[in-house]
Amino acid sequence: MSKSRSRVNSSQYRGKYKSIPDPFPVHKLKRVDRPTTRIKDYEVQRVSELDGGFQRANRGEFGSVIQKEYDRFVEKHPLSDSLLDMSKILASAVDGPIRTEKAPLLDDPHLLSNHVKEVAYFLRADLVGICELPPYAVFTHDRWKNEPIELKHKYAIGILIDQDWKTARAFNGSDWISNSMSFLGYSTSGFIACILANYIRKLGFPARAHHATNYQVVVPPILLWAGLGEMSRIGDTVLNPFLGPRFKAAIVTTDLPLAIDKPIDFGLQDFCQKCKKCAEYCPTQALSYGNKVWHNGYEKWPVDIARCTKNRVGNHKGSGCGTCIKVCPWNKPNTRIHNFVGWTMRKIPFARRFAAWGDEVLGYSKPKSKWKWWFDLEDVDGTLTIPKYTSKKLKKYKRRQTKKNKDE
Amino acid sequence: MSKSRSRVNSSQYRGKYKSIPDPFPVHKLKRVDRPTTRIKDYEVQRVSELDGGFQRANRGEFGSVIQKEYDRFVEKHPLSDSLLDMSKILASAVDGPIRTEKAPLLDDPHLLSNHVKEVAYFLRADLVGICELPPYAVFTHDRWKNEPIELKHKYAIGILIDQDWKTARAFNGSDWISNSMSFLGYSTSGFIACILANYIRKLGFPARAHHATNYQVVVPPILLWAGLGEMSRIGDTVLNPFLGPRFKAAIVTTDLPLAIDKPIDFGLQDFCQKCKKCAEYCPTQALSYGNKVWHNGYEKWPVDIARCTKNRVGNHKGSGCGTCIKVCPWNKPNTRIHNFVGWTMRKIPFARRFAAWGDEVLGYSKPKSKWKWWFDLEDVDGTLTIPKYTSKKLKKYKRRQTKKNKDE
Numbered sequence: 001m002s003k004s005r006s007r008v009n010s011s012q013y014r015g016k017y018k019s020i021p022d023p024f025p026v027h028k029l030k031r032v033d034r035p036t037t038r039i040k041d042y043e044v045q046r047v048s049e050l051d052g053g054f055q056r057a058n059r060g061e062f063g064s065v066i067q068k069e070y071d072r073f074v075e076k077h078p079l080s081d082s083l084l085d086m087s088k089i090l091a092s093a094v095d096g097p098i099r100t101e102k103a104p105l106l107d108d109p110h111l112l113s114n115h116v117k118e119v120a121y122f123l124r125a126d127l128v129g130i131c132e133l134p135p136y137a138v139f140t141h142d143r144w145k146n147e148p149i150e151l152k153h154k155y156a157i158g159i160l161i162d163q164d165w166k167t168a169r170a171f172n173g174s175d176w177i178s179n180s181m182s183f184l185g186y187s188t189s190g191f192i193a194c195i196l197a198n199y200i201r202k203l204g205f206p207a208r209a210h211h212a213t214n215y216q217v218v219v220p221p222i223l224l225w226a227g228l229g230e231m232s233r234i235g236d237t238v239l240n241p242f243l244g245p246r247f248k249a250a251i252v253t254t255d256l257p258l259a260i261d262k263p264i265d266f267g268l269q270d271f272c273q274k275c276k277k278c279a280e281y282c283p284t285q286a287l288s289y290g291n292k293v294w295h296n297g298y299e300k301w302p303v304d305i306a307r308c309t310k311n312r313v314g315n316h317k318g319s320g321c322g323t324c325i326k327v328c329p330w331n332k333p334n335t336r337i338h339n340f341v342g343w344t345m346r347k348i349p350f351a352r353r354f355a356a357w358g359d360e361v362l363g364y365s366k367p368k369s370k371w372k373w374w375f376d377l378e379d380v381d382g383t384l385t386i387p388k389y390t391s392k393k394l395k396k397y398k399r400r401q402t403k404k405n406k407d408e
Numbered sequence: 409m410s411k412s413r414s415r416v417n418s419s420q421y422r423g424k425y426k427s428i429p430d431p432f433p434v435h436k437l438k439r440v441d442r443p444t445t446r447i448k449d450y451e452v453q454r455v456s457e458l459d460g461g462f463q464r465a466n467r468g469e470f471g472s473v474i475q476k477e478y479d480r481f482v483e484k485h486p487l488s489d490s491l492l493d494m495s496k497i498l499a500s501a502v503d504g505p506i507r508t509e510k511a512p513l514l515d516d517p518h519l520l521s522n523h524v525k526e527v528a529y530f531l532r533a534d535l536v537g538i539c540e541l542p543p544y545a546v547f548t549h550d551r552w553k554n555e556p557i558e559l560k561h562k563y564a565i566g567i568l569i570d571q572d573w574k575t576a577r578a579f580n581g582s583d584w585i586s587n588s589m590s591f592l593g594y595s596t597s598g599f600i601a602c603i604l605a606n607y608i609r610k611l612g613f614p615a616r617a618h619h620a621t622n623y624q625v626v627v628p629p630i631l632l633w634a635g636l637g638e639m640s641r642i643g644d645t646v647l648n649p650f651l652g653p654r655f656k657a658a659i660v661t662t663d664l665p666l667a668i669d670k671p672i673d674f675g676l677q678d679f680c681q682k683c684k685k686c687a688e689y690c691p692t693q694a695l696s697y698g699n700k701v702w703h704n705g706y707e708k709w710p711v712d713i714a715r716c717t718k719n720r721v722g723n724h725k726g727s728g729c730g731t732c733i734k735v736c737p738w739n740k741p742n743t744r745i746h747n748f749v750g751w752t753m754r755k756i757p758f759a760r761r762f763a764a765w766g767d768e769v770l771g772y773s774k775p776k777s778k779w780k781w782w783f784d785l786e787d788v789d790g791t792l793t794i795p796k797y798t799s800k801k802l803k804k805y806k807r808r809q810t811k812k813n814k815d816e
Contacts, residue, residue, distance in 0.1 A: 021781065078511070078610035079527065086501070086603050093497055103486070103785055103792040118781035119487065122572055122588075124532070124596065164530055180530075188532065191599055195494050202486035203792070373429065373526035377511055384511035384611070 021117040024127060024242040024334075026227070029346075031262040035224035036269050037231040037300055044136035044297030049143040049215060053309030062306055066314050073312070074179045076379045077319040083183035084213075090187065091213040093194040095201075102204035109259040116258065119199060120159055123192045126247065127160040127240060129226030129261045133253050136297070137221045149216045153206060153253035155260070156217065157196070158226040160240060160247045161189040163325070165333040168246050169364075170371035173323030174283055174315055176387065177374045182320060185248025186212035193250035200254050207254035219249050227261040230268035234278045234324040235287055235303020241266045241346060244330030266346040272301065275356035278324035281365065284311040287324065317389035319378075329359040429525040432535060432650040432742075434635070437754075439670040443632035444677050445639040445708055452544035452705030457551040457623060461717030470718050477722050482587045484787045485727040491591035492621075498595065499621040501602040503609075510612030517667035524666065527607060528567055531600045534655065535568040535648060537634030537669045541661055544705070545629045557624045561614060561661035563668070564625065565604070566634040568648060568655045569597040571733070573741040576654050577772075578779035581731030582691055582723055584795065585782045590728060593656025594620035601658035608662050615662035627657050635669040638676035642686045642732040643695055643711020649674045649754060652738030674754040680709065683764035686732035689773065692719040695732065725797035727786075737767040 049055065060067040075081040105112065113130050120128040133156040139149050163181040171177050190211030200207035210217050220238050223229050229238035232245060239245045241264070279287040286307035292299045312321045325331055329345070332338040344351040359365065378387040457463065468475040483489040513520065521538050528536040541564040547557050571589040579585050598619030608615035618625050628646050631637050637646035640653060647653045649672070687695040694715035700707045720729045733739055737753075740746040752759040767773065786795040 078507075079607050082603050082607040082610055085606055086599070089497065089501055093494070099486075099790075099792065101791050103783070104794050105783070115781065115783065122575060122592065122781070124592075167530060184530065184532075187603070188599075191494070191596075195490050195595070198493055199487050199490040202490055373523065373530070375511075375513070375523065382507075383509050384507065386512050 021114060021121050022127070023121065026127070026129075026242075029227070029241060029264045029266060031227065032265045033262065035230070035263040036265050037224060037298060039221070039299075040297040041134070041136070042297075044134075044221075046136050046138060046140045047218065047296075048141040048146075049139045050141060050146060052143070053305045054313070055143050056305075057309050057313045062310050062313075066310055069314050072379065073315070073319060074183065077176050077179060078377055078379070078384060079177070079374065080179035080183050080319055081379070083180060083187050086187045087183060087190055087211065087213045090190045090194055090211060094197065094209040094211070094214050096198060098201045098206055099204040105203065107257070109257045112256060113259040116157060116196070116200075116256070120157070120192060120196055123195055125159045125189070125192050126162045126243065127228060129158045129223070129228040130258050131156055131158070131222060131225035131227070131260050133217070134221050134225060137218045139216055139218065142216065151208070151216050151253060153208065154255050155253065155258045156222045156226065157252040157254065157258075158219075158223050158228050159189050159193050159196070159250045159252070160228060160243060161185045161192075161249075162243055163246045163248060163322075165246065165331075166371055167374075168322075168326060168331055169333075169368045170373070171322075171326065172367040173281065173326035174311075174321040175318040175367075175389075176376040176378070178318055178322045179320035180374070181322060182248060183212070186250070189248055189250035193252050197252045197254070200252070200256050203256065205254055205256040207252055207256065209250060209252050211250040212248070215251075217251055217253065219251060222251055223249060224263055225260075227264045230264065230266065231298075231300050232268060232278075232328075233272040233276065233287060233301045234328065235301060235305075235308065237324070239268055239328070239330055241268075241330070241342065242334065244332060245325045245328050246331045267349060267352065270349055271345060271352045271355070274352050275329060277327045277329065277356050277359070277365070281323050281327040282308075283321065283323055284308065286311065317387075327359075327365040329355045329364070331364075429522060429529050430535070431529065434535070434537075434650075437635070437649060437672045437674060439635065440673045441670065443638070443671040444673050445632060445706055447629070447707075448705040449542070449544070450705075452542075452629075454544050454546060454548045455626065455704075456549040456554075457547045458549060458554060460551070461713040462721070463551050464713075465717050465721045470714055470721075474718055474722050480787065481721045481723070481727060482591065485584050485587060486785055486787070486792065487585070487782065488587035488591050488727055489787070491588060491595050494595045495591060495598055495619065495621045498598045498602055498619060502605065502617040502619070502622050504606060506609045506614055507612040513611065515665070517665045520664060521667040521669075524565060524604070524608075524664070528565070528600060528604055531603055533567045533597070533600050534570045534651065535636060537566045537631070537636040538666050539564055539566075539630060539633035539635070539668050541625070542629050542633060545626045547624055547626065550624065559616070559624050559661060561616065562663050563661065563666045564630045564634065565660040565662065565666075566627075566631050566636050567597045567601050567604070567658045567660070568636060568651060569593045569600075569657075570651055571654045571656060571730075573654065573739075574779055575782070576730075576734060576739055577741075577776045578781070579730075579734065580775040581689065581734035582719075582729040583726040583775075583797075584784045584786070586726055586730045587728035588782070589730060590656060591620070594658070597656055597658035601660050605660045605662070608660070608664050611664065613662055613664040615660055615664065617658060617660050619658040620656070623659075625659055625661065627659060630659055631657060632671055633668075635672045638672065638674065639706075639708050640676060640686075640736075641680035641684065641695060641709045642736065643709060643713075643716065645732070647676055647736070647738055649676075649738070649750065650742065652740060653733045653736050654739045675757060675760065678757055679753060679760045679763070682760050683737060685735045685737065685764050685767070685773070689731050689735040690716075691729065691731055692716065694719065725795075735767075735773040737763045737772070739772075
């Protein structure tokens with residue numbers, strides 16, 4: 001270690017190890033060596049981004065109606081359309097030149113990890129976690145040019161952005177604001193990831209941002225390894241103990257030498273085994289009521305991708321769908337009472353039995369219509385119209401639909 | 409009013425008038441008809457963006473050293489450099505095509521104002537206010553091409569972003585993180601303003617975002633009229649009752665018919681008359697210890713633009729300067745105790761006498777070094793180096809400097 005480096009340590013970073021950068025009490029979570037989802041690391045096959053549900057919809061695998069709808073399902077509401085535009089602007093900001101000479105930083109991965117988190121929180125991230133980039137989390141091909149992806153970065157930084165509690169409480173799960181909530185998370189986390197990756201490159205280390213309009217990585221396994229959540233019954237969706245499933249993530253991959261976080265265990269595998277609210281409320285019954293199954297090296301609850309995608313893309317009663325996010329008992333605000341309930345759910349297996357029931361009794365699955373602030377609008381051939389299905393009608397529709405599902 | 413419009417009203421926006429979108433209790437502030445700073449509306453001359461201190465530095469009006477430094481004073485720290493890059497990306501996202509046909513919205517300016525605020529808060533703005541765009545708040549010429557600006561929008565929406573309390577508590581006012589704090593505010597408020605303006609254009613109304621790398625308007629008078637703050641002793645700086653001077657703003661101008669907010673009076677004119685901390689701590693003594701003076705139609709505390717700019721651009725002991733922001737007694741976090749103290753300062757003139765003194769006794773003017781999370785780094789000819797002045801040395805330097813100023 002050079003003399004100048006040790007000078008950096010003593011004069012600049014006093015007390016850094018004692019500080020906890022995270023706004024949520026992540027240091028109180030139980031850490032485990034491996035994700036609570038069983039993964040056969042050497043069996044997981046890398047996938048192409050083109051294998052995803054949305055890309056299959058785009059290719060017409062779910063029929064011509066869905067294929068046509070794919071071109072407008074986000075754009076049909078003016079707010080999600082505007083957020084998507086921003087995501088597209090950020091698509092070109094993921095990578096750039098790296099400073100030739102490295103910055104005089106201390107060779108201390110713990111200090112650098114702490115620093116990276118402090119930067120991300122300064123940039124207004126909600127939660128940050130770091131892991132080694134699992135090789136199977138890199139896509140084989142990108143969706144734009146179908147070109148092979150070679151990404152050899154060693155570390156991945158997960159950045160979570162809340163999709164907004166107030167809106168999640170107000171919406172019915174699949175009405176006109178759903179895609180805006182998704183793209184609020186996508187664009188904001190992408191904005192932060194692009195700045196953070198650029199900063200790391202300016203320090204002299206390779207770094208690339210990955211966000212909704214320009215991914216080279218599969219997000220869920222990164223979030224699992226980075227201790228940002230556990231895999232839930234909502235197919236392929238990672239659930240965070242503080243935000244529930246109400247978030248979207250961007251990733252920064254880098255070779256900056258970092259210390260990694262460990263996966264977390266807050267009892268979700270047991271919880272999701274008992275609670276089946278997401279499966280019950282899913283408008284197209286795409287989620288499983290049953291047990292986990294093995295798929296591509298992961299033991300997880302299965303999801304019917306075709307049903308889920310068809311509903312999100314083809315939903316003519318709204319823009320997108322997040323019903324599973326809406327009704328999940330973990331979708332709660334950051335308040336004392338909810339933090340306490342969250343603590344009991346994490347710590348007391350017995351309490352989990354009552355969570356889904358209590359959540360239902362307290363009416364959290366229903367939209368709180370007095371908090372509704374958005375306009376139900378739909379772009380039809382370039383003209384904004386008041387959609388046929390606005391909230392009141394949707395409620396009636398949903399009641400009929402649920403009844404129908406139960407009868408079947 | 410068409411039938412379809414009244415349908416929108418009843419089914420979509422129930423209870424909207426009762427809802428308060430703001431996260432801070434802005435509805436409890438005393439509203440007044442005119443800003444507490446006296447403005448002779450018909451005497452205020454429009455200015456060119458080229459008249460600003462930074463542009464004058466760029467032209468060499470403050471000497472060749474400052475002119476040269478202008479090209480690197482933000483870029484010399486890797487984090488502010490990265491944030492500036494993002495601001496530049498957003499420079500082209502301020503305007504775009506407007507939907508030809510207007511959306512079917514209710515002709516209700518109060519409802520639309522409430523909606524605009526809800527959208528901005530959904531996009532994670534910290535504070536939002538609306539006013540009519542004062543004609544004198546439009547620049548005559550832009551700084552990039554020196555082209556005449558014609559901006560006839562009727563309304564202006566001010567969007568504030570906190571520059572981060574934790575960092576403001578940790579920094580010494582003019583060290584290596586100062587420009588990063590500014591550009592955190594600039595880029596994040598710009599990001600939100602670009603999305604909001606795009607959304608309004610998609611509703612069929614003209615709208616343009618204005619942010620650090622692409623302004624057509626002067627920000628302070630807009631903030632005054634939009635009830636987002638009062639003019640402070642910190643020259644030309646508007647101070648918000650909840651964030652103090654610790655924020656940056658972006659603006660959206662539009663013709664969407666909006667209801668306007670009224671200016672606020674929280675006693676700042678009296679407060680700043682008594683408290684002179686910013687003037688005392690200013691490293692280059694650019695702020696006034698005296699009374700307000702008339703300048704270009706405003707009666708305000710004067711600022712020596714040359715001294716202030718020279719220090720921010722030429723500061724070789726850090727990147728930029730925000731000492732006035734640092735030491736202002738209104739620079740406090742959003743906690744119960746500070747909210748209570750803030751309330752007393754707003755309501756009880758007697759309490760204001762003790763604010764500056766109490767603030768000093770409690771040590772808020774000093775950097776809380778254990779919260780320091782950033783790296784002191786300086787780009788010198790493309791290579792990042794550990795700057796000659798890091799925090800410890802800066803403290804000593806400052807003590808000497810303050811003593812020198814007092815002696816003079």
